[in-house]
Amino acid sequence: MRQAVTSNDIIEMVRDAGLRPTRQRLSLARLLFSGGDRHVTAEQLHSESLGQGFSVSLATVYNTLHQFTTAGLLRELVVDAGRSYFDTNISAHHHLYFEDSGILRDVAGDNVAIGELPALPEGAKISRIDIIIRVKDCAPAA
Amino acid sequence: MRQAVTSNDIIEMVRDAGLRPTRQRLSLARLLFSGGDRHVTAEQLHSESLGQGFSVSLATVYNTLHQFTTAGLLRELVVDAGRSYFDTNISAHHHLYFEDSGILRDVAGDNVAIGELPALPEGAKISRIDIIIRVKDCAPAA
DNA sequence: ATTGTTTTTAGAATCATTCTAAAATGGCTT
DNA sequence: AAGCCATTTTAGAATGATTCTAAAAACAAT
Ligand SMILES: [Mn+2]
Ligand SMILES: [Mn+2]
Ligand SMILES: [Zn+2]
Ligand SMILES: [Zn+2]
Numbered sequence: 001m002r003q004a005v006t007s008n009d010i011i012e013m014v015r016d017a018g019l020r021p022t023r024q025r026l027s028l029a030r031l032l033f034s035g036g037d038r039h040v041t042a043e044q045l046h047s048e049s050l051g052q053g054f055s056v057s058l059a060t061v062y063n064t065l066h067q068f069t070t071a072g073l074l075r076e077l078v079v080d081a082g083r084s085y086f087d088t089n090i091s092a093h094h095h096l097y098f099e100d101s102g103i104l105r106d107v108a109g110d111n112v113a114i115g116e117l118p119a120l121p122e123g124a125k126i127s128r129i130d131i132i133i134r135v136k137d138c139a140p141a142a
Numbered sequence: 143m144r145q146a147v148t149s150n151d152i153i154e155m156v157r158d159a160g161l162r163p164t165r166q167r168l169s170l171a172r173l174l175f176s177g178g179d180r181h182v183t184a185e186q187l188h189s190e191s192l193g194q195g196f197s198v199s200l201a202t203v204y205n206t207l208h209q210f211t212t213a214g215l216l217r218e219l220v221v222d223a224g225r226s227y228f229d230t231n232i233s234a235h236h237h238l239y240f241e242d243s244g245i246l247r248d249v250a251g252d253n254v255a256i257g258e259l260p261a262l263p264e265g266a267k268i269s270r271i272d273i274i275i276r277v278k279d280c281a282p283a284a
Numbered sequence: 285a286t287t288g289t290t291t292t293t294a295g296a297a298t299c300a301t302t303c304t305a306a307a308a309t310g311g312c313t314t
Numbered sequence: 315a316a317g318c319c320a321t322t323t324t325a326g327a328a329t330g331a332t333t334c335t336a337a338a339a340a341c342a343a344t
Contacts, residue, residue, distance in 0.1 A: 020290070020340095020341075022290090022292085022340075022341085024291080024292070025291090042332080043331080056292085057292065057294070058293095058332090059293060059294080063292085078220055078221065078222060080220060081220045081223070081224065081225070081226045082224055082330075083223070084223045084332085096259070099269065111256065111257040111259060112255070112257060113254070113256075114255075115252070115255065116253055117249060118249060121279070123279070124240070124278065125277065126277055126278075127241065127276045127277065127278045128275075128276045129273065129276070130273070130276065131271065131274075132271070132274075133268060133270075134272065135262060135266045135268055135269065136267050137263065137265070137266050162321070164309080164321090165309095166323070184300080185300080199323065201301095201302085201303090201324060201325080202322080202323055202324070204301070204302075205322085224299075224301095224331075224332075225299095226300085
């Protein structure tokens with residue numbers, strides 16, 4: 001399980017990722033990992049931080065999100081051209097995407113079965129399979 | 143079948159899409175639909191046009207790609223943050239994406255089975271299901 | 285405290301895409 | 315053919331998310 005709650009858990013998590021537990025990284029990690037799983041954009045996380053009264057630069061938010069992603073603490077989702085979401089749920093699962101509201105919802109990974117795939121070229125390895133179910137909220141976003 | 147080869151087929155296709163068969167649209171349509179299926183970006187199609195000696199503005203390439211997409215002649219793929227691909231294959235199928243080279247390859251639609259999905263909210267409709275198998279070409283791109 | 289490394293930051297730069305407003309073209313009618 | 319009006323194309327500016335730059339701040343180790 002990787003449900004961090006205490007300050008020490010957060011510090012551990014960042015340190016284990018090979019990153020210095022700086023004030024900014026710890027605050028962002030707390031926002032990301034202290035509640036349930038989330039899907040956030042850099043801008044969202046940035047304004048959430050400012051809202052909570054602690055200021056980080058947007059550049060640091062981007063740096064941190066990418067560092068966490070490289071360390072395997074986050075997964076980057078491409079669901080909409082020109083905007084990246086970061087997912088705190090790194091287990092195998094897929095997504096429901098509400099195109100109108102921009103909201104993402106998880107779909108359990110075992111709800112999808114993949115049959116035979118074409119043979120891959122020499123030395124190629126599947127790095128990930130992304131499944132996005134695009135939904136049109138025919139009613140205006142609640 | 144929608145394999146267009148003759149000039150008349152191309153004109154028909156554009157006209158049936160509710161668009162005037164202008165020189166630019168016909169030339170772009172010919173590039174897109176005269177060979178086998180393709181996955182192109184706006185930039186790619188634009189420089190391909192210039193390469194063939196007929197000049198279109200990039201704005202027109204974007205306009206045309208979106209108009210063709212709206213008309214159902216193309217499908218827009220989001221596979222990489224910050225770059226849109228347009229797919230001339232509009233039948234139900236999925237994609238293999240070579241992350242290093244940026245190449246897309248089709249995967250037959252019946253190679254994938256989707257189980258039960260979570261209940262959708264009132265009036266919501268699935269508009270599309272995108273499956274992207276990301277491949278790391280462990281060897282340098284051929 | 286000193287030093288050397290890592291991190292943060294403001295602001296500039298990038299880059300795909302969209303927008304704007306003007307010029308060109310197309311389709312009709314006379 | 316000439317005139318008219320709607321549609322299309324276009325160059326260039328604008329946008330917006332992201333990345334880069336180079337300098338200041340924070341950190342860890344001595
Ligand atoms: Mn990225
Ligand atoms: Mn688009
Ligand atoms: Zn998720
Ligand atoms: Zn395809």
